Amino acid sequence: MINHNSKIFLAGHNGLVGSAILRLLKKKGYRKVITIDKSKLDLTNQKKVFNFLKKNKPKFIFIAAAKVGGIQLNSQFKADMLYENLSIQTNLIYSAFKLGIKDLIFLGSSCVYPRDCKQPIKEEYLLTGNLEKTNDAYAIAKIAGIKMCESFNLQYNTNYKCIMPTNTFGPNDKYHSLNSHFFPALIKKIHKLKKMDNKTLTxxxxxxxxxxxxxxDDLAEACVFFMNKKIKETIINIGTGKDYSIENYVKIIANVIVPKMRFNIKYDKSKPNGTPRKVLNINLAKKYGWYAKSDLKKSILLTYKDYLKKNQVYKD
Structure with a gap:
């Protein structure tokens, strides 16, 4: 259990998930949260990571640091996805083990599950089929992290837990039109329609x-909740249990940020669809008492307000 004087290292505190975990830890009164910018600590350098953890002596580690992106980034930079993610997670997990740090949360992804998985997806479906080709390199790196945590738990009785979130959105996301995930990209595209005469969304x-x-914020709650929970499983799915089509999300987002605006949708079928369906079975998380609490429309509005603050940065 984390107490308010526990030393906690949060890797990736500037990212979408890491910044939400940091906000929550501060809100809950945890006073000794250790963070460091990637410009000052290269997480792909094993020696530097080990020495940093040895010097700072955290008792708990959240690994929210990763190289992430949407379909295009995952497809074009597979080598970078593999190398950077394998390096970051291996350095942190192995250094934690060597230094006797037994409590760690590793952030995975729902893309680790097979492309044509039975729905809703249970934790036990991992490695039961082929991965989605557009993000297989990223998924393989994350699977290696899961298996590393699982193996240290089995061999050395560590308490390393792997949180498998579904598609995540919220403040501090990336809104790049090509390299971001589909949800922030949709927010940006729909916002830009306001000023266009030809209101067509591709x-x-x-x-x-x-x-x-x-x-x-729901995912951040899950990370802190399960860090404080004694469980026998290594992998826990985190989601809402509800899914919608991409075109339905377009309508939901538009109704929140530009209500009553009429526009057309154009489908570029030369581009990939990705996995046909992905919804997680969250019965295990519910069994331990965790469930998502946020309202979708309110969450979209909060995310849109964050986008507006960053609008001058994302002009592409």
């Missing part, structure tokens, strides 16, 4: 794939 694929979304 979607990759046919708009039919179904996705489950979770607000980042």
């Amino acid at each position: 979607l990759w694929g046919n708009g039919k794939p179904k996705r489950e979304m979770i607000y980042v």
